[in-house]
Amino acid sequence: MKRRHYYQIISEYRRLRSLYGTDLRQICLQLIRQFGQLIASYNSSDRTAAATVADNDTDRSDDQHWIQCVIYSLAAYEFKCEIKPSAASVTAAIASYGVSNNNNIKSLMNIAQEVGISYTMAAQYVLQNRYNHDKSLTKTMSANTSHIADGRLAVDVMLCHLNDIVFGNHSNHMTNNSGLVFESEVSQLLHRNDISYVSERQLRIDDCFDVTPDFKLNVPLIVKTLGVANNTVAANHCTDGSDICLIKVNNYFAKNNTKFIVDNDSTANYTPINWIECKSMFASDLCHSKYYRNQYSNYVNRFGSGLVIYKYGYVRPVPVQYTLNIIITDRLPKIMHTF
Known part of the structure; x- marks a missing residue:
């Protein structure tokens, strides 16, 4: 998403926040x-071909859901x-x-709206502080x-979590499931192409790493990106889905010096990656910068350069200081094989 479009949306979001308060459902x-x-223009039909996963089994035809x-x-x-x-x-x-x-007892949702906190936060504070419950019990x-035990409070807490589409239990489960589904899509892409990797769970349990990517590649892949001629990719390490593919070098140890660059595209750039991180979210500048630092x-320090995939896009262009040794895209790239 272009920066000026992002700022238009954020400006309107802040105006709506002043009208609807913490009711994010109405704001959305x-x-x-x-x-x-x-x-929808960022999910237009001319980019649908780039959204396919390996054998064209995935597309983005449901624009409304995407929006x-x-x-x-x-x-x-x-x-x-x-x-x-x-x-x-x-x-x-x-x-x-x-x-x-005046014989009218306000609900937790109404109180949260008045004092400007989320529904779930209001419920947690009442449970934890008014009724002296510890965090675990809360x-x-x-x-x-x-x-x-209090029936009215139980109903209010339940309604708070149902209507809080950011902090509520149900929204948290949906967000976590969305992330797991996206990781599964990337995992299937790697499996179908016989690409060996170590999962985040294996890195944490077996190798005792504290900070780990979703996929650590056992053999690096080559990322082919387009746009070097006009410096769009070279400057920002950011690509559209149609501008990127992954190359698996099958004859890496062959004696003959076979080139994996099979075309004469002078605008192409080839970069090895050692890991892949996938995020089922939209990334603003603030969001991406925090992820980059943390x-x-x-x-990069542990494994070298890598690929970051934001499923729902990101603000372009990304500041250069937050693109060092990483390549950013918003689509699952195709994987090419060389022999």
């Missing part, structure tokens, strides 16, 4: 109505960065719950409200 619906066509995912991912990250409740707002939420106002009660730079 309004953003989809206003920017749906813009988001919803991009808008939600973008808005949810901004919302998470903004929602940092003050001590005053937490105290107000705890004190006002259960207090009758987590258990939030996951299973049948453990809450994760990607550590991967």
Whole structure:
């Protein structure tokens, strides 16, 4: 996504936040109505061919679902960065719950809206501070409200988690599942092409690494990127799906000096990668820079250069200081074989 388009969406998001408060569902619906066509343009039919995985078994024909995912991912990250409740707002939420106002007892959702915190946060603060439950018990009660003795509070906590599409239990499960599905897609792509790798779980358990990529390649792949002639890829290490493919060098140890570069494209650039990280999200500048400092730079120090895939896109161009030794794309690339 171009930077100016991203700023247009963020500007409208902030305006809607002032109108709808913490009701992110309504904010996302309004953003989809206003920017749906813009988001769809980044998923246009002329790029569908680049979205295929190996044998053309995946496409992005469901534009509406794609639009919803991009808008939600973008808005949810901004919302998470903004929602940092003050001590005053937490105290107000705890004190006002259960207090009758003209024979009308406010729900936790209404209180959260008034004091400007998320529904789930309001529920957690009431459980933990007003009823003196520790964090472990609060987590258990939030996951299973049948453990809450107060029936009205149990219903309020359940409604908070159902309607909180960022911090709620249900939204957390959906986000985690989305990430697992995307990792599975990448894993299937590697398996179909007989590419050997070590998973994140194996690296953590067997090799005791504390920070690990999703896939550590046992034999490096060659990333072919286009656009070097006009410096678009060379400067930013960022590609469209149609601008990138992975090359598996099958005769790496052959005695003859066979070239894996099978074309004469002067605009192509070839870079070896040792790991792949996949994120089922949209990445803003702030989001990517945090991941680069906390994760990607550590991967580079341990394993060398790598490939980062943001499933729902990212803001272009990425600042150069956050692209060192990594290549960024928003599509699952094809894999070519050389013999």
